[in-house]
């Protein structure tokens with residue numbers, strides 16, 4: 001009887017596996033490596049809303065811009081989710097060679113990585129060092145943001161700044177801002193923040209989202225009269241705008257794709273002298289995610305949730321063929337993303353060809369960033 005139940009369960013799990021991973025039951029195919037890039041967990045507002053009584057720091061004991069306990073929990077849960085999904089890939093005990101974790105040098109982002117790893121690697125067996133603390137230290141690597149060579153968002157790039165300024169002044173965004181001038185006036189009056197562009201809407205939306213995630217009773221009265229759908233869309237345009245041209249995609253997300261392709265190349269290489277980690281984890285920001293997704297042509301314009309995660313899974317068939325599947329995990333659940341020209345079980349060579357226009361080494365990036373004499377669009 002027991003054996004029968006186990007059989008049925010195994011059958012069910014296999015069916016489920018086949019359904020979520022698509023064609024060709026992938027047990028046959030070896031998962032070589034997984035790359036995850038996620039946004040930090042819930043944080044306090046970075047800049048509070050001046051007209052709200054909850055702008056007083058006493059309501060935010062963790063400090064403005066810092067991870068809240070709900071952010072710790074959300075990342076811990078993401079770590080547990082990763083453990084469940086990749087339990088067959090990662091050893092139950094922490095092994096330094098299996099995972100490499102990198103974070104931007106921002107407190108909430110570093111704390112997110114540590115919280116995530118607490119869920120992914122609860123100490124097991126000989127790694128238990130205290131019966132009452134279900135946590136063990138796992139290293140997280142970082143580099144100051146102004147010299148970060150992977151997530152380059154805070155590294156100086158004059159050419160990018162010029163391109164962004166031109167895009168902000170473009171007819172397209174002037175028309176959007178004209179069209180919503182009355183809404184901007186209303187929101188300026190509500191918030192006491194001068195609103196004149198979708199970027200201001202993005203910041204206010206992100207503050208309201210942070211407040212709502214922490215304690216909905218802190219939301220201002222007028223939030224009930226706000227059209228969230230419209231605010232989401234306008235904020236989404238601000239996210240899109242950061243990477244609205246091929247050059248902007250390369251200058252914002254190119255070094256990340258260079259890093260990603262290097263890792264995937266190393267993972268597919270047959271030179272076993274220095275094997276790539278099975279999991280590469282990058283703790284980052286909403287704009288990192290929107291830039292990365294938009295550079296692959298799969299950003300839907302919705303502002304990335306706290307702990308939203310992009311996942312690349314690189315697999316190998318028995319005949320040696322390698323292919324990639326791409327996923328996005330958010331509050332809506334896990335969805336599969338389809339890159340145009342490489343939808344499902346995307347051949348690794350094709351994926352590389354597609355991303356080659358975006359990927360750029362940090363050396364070439366630095367040169368291009370400072371070449372200001374070029375004519376801009």
Ligand SMILES: *[C@@H]1O[C@H](CO)[C@@H](O)[C@H](O)[C@H]1NC(C)=O
Nearest residue numbers: 022023024025317321344345
């Ligand atoms: C498995 O993959 C091969 C090659 O991609 C394809 O030709 C075949 O139809 C797939 N089988 C199923 C059951 O989807």
Ligand SMILES: *[C@@H]1O[C@H](CO)[C@@H](O)[C@H](O)[C@H]1NC(C)=O
Nearest residue numbers: 050051188189190191192193
């Ligand atoms: C909003 O408008 C009302 C009515 O015109 C005014 O009394 C109030 O001072 C305004 N608030 C801000 C922050 O501008």
Ligand SMILES: *[C@@H]1O[C@H](CO)[C@@H](O)[C@H](O)[C@H]1NC(C)=O
Nearest residue numbers: 054213214215216217218219
């Ligand atoms: C939210 O804030 C209210 C006070 O405005 C407080 O009574 C309540 O306990 C808080 N809820 C949580 C979950 O912290």
